[in-house]
Amino acid sequence: MAEEKIARIEQLLRENNCSLVLKVNITTKDEENGTQEVLSTVAKVIPTNEYMRFAFEYSFKNEVAFYNIIVPTLQEFQRKRGMDHVADFFPKMYVSRQNLDEDNDIVDNNAVILMDNLIMSGYKNVDRMVGFDLKTTKFILKDLAAFHAIPLALKHLDPQGFEQKIKPYLVGFKRPPPPPPSKNGGKSQNPDEALIEVLEEFDEFLPLQSLLRQHLRFNEFVNNPEGLYSTICHGDMWVNNIMTKFKDGKPIKNKFVDFQMCTNNSLAKDLFFFLWSSVQQPILENSLDDLIKFYYENFIEHLNQLKCDSTPFTFDAFFGRNHIS
Numbered sequence: 361m362a363e364e365k366i367a368r369i370e371q372l373l374r375e376n377n378c379s380l381v382l383k384v385n386i387t388t389k390d391e392e393n394g395t396q397e398v399l400s401t402v403a404k405v406i407p408t409n410e411y412m413r414f415a416f417e418y419s420f421k422n423e424v425a426f427y428n429i430i431v432p433t434l435q436e437f438q439r440k441r442g443m444d445h446v447a448d449f450f451p452k453m454y455v456s457r458q459n460l461d462e463d464n465d466i467v468d469n470n471a472v473i474l475m476d477n478l479i480m481s482g483y484k485n486v487d488r489m490v491g492f493d494l495k496t497t498k499f500i501l502k503d504l505a506a507f508h509a510i511p512l513a514l515k516h517l518d519p520q521g522f523e524q525k526i527k528p529y530l531v532g533f534k535r536p537p538p539p540p541p542s543k544n545g546g547k548s549q550n551p552d553e554a555l556i557e558v559l560e561e562f563d564e565f566l567p568l569q570s571l572l573r574q575h576l577r578f579n580e581f582v583n584n585p586e587g588l589y590s591t592i593c594h595g596d597m598w599v600n601n602i603m604t605k606f607k608d609g610k611p612i613k614n615k616f617v618d619f620q621m622c623t624n625n626s627l628a629k630d631l632f633f634f635l636w637s638s639v640q641q642p643i644l645e646n647s648l649d650d651l652i653k654f655y656y657e658n659f660i661e662h663l664n665q666l667k668c669d670s671t672p673f674t675f676d677a678f679f680g681r682n683h684i685s
Contacts, residue, residue: 379404383477385398386398405471419620428456434514441665443666482605484605491641498654503616508592511591585625585626588673594621595622595629602614602615602617
């Protein structure tokens, strides 16, 4: 029998708008021999921002289901397909609760997710102002290809399992409803549309307006939940949500974190968002097409390992659908 107590709680200075992240050290004591052990964890709790509190109910349930249902389903599928090494690029979740009442599923102020503190195991985020170098980028792309290929293979080889155990939990991010029109005649707007209107008022911001419109068109282009390449899409795959362990300056292990915005969508959303947001600019200028092909080759390799017919997934189909000039 072990006695447990929380030794220390402190807020981590980590950007995560959908939740407040706390560092929690838990001391356990074995009552039989008196030995103690400190468990280093992080707790994700409801944010103080009112806008994000609305989204928290959806993001919280998404993330809990990802660790409790989706990860075990994917790993069991890999084992059944004869793979000895299963995906482990996720942090460990110890426990979660939605509230203090076990009789309902309402997410309230007492909701918490308790997870492994990856920093204590040597993982870290790289500087987002610098981005990933070529070697680390390719190392991450290998895991990203696996992350996309495994559920896609499951969808093709066990469609019922995918529909029952994966798809119901890929509900994505829910925005709060727009406020009602103001009494002075102001209209309710989509945030993206409102931002574009503001940018139109300033000549110096016209280049930003153009970039924002391109971004919105790209989202429409890759938004393809029922397409050939639709699979689990992380939805926020960038440098802040990727933790890497290095040895002698070389990447040896990745962990993807914050599975709050997962959807069933085109893998292109993750791939291109990762490349454009998190990879050093000179690398993109010199190696973008090579990196896309590298990702694709690893994606196909994982499908083949899972004995999933990769014939329909040609590079022409992949590049033709996902390449943005």
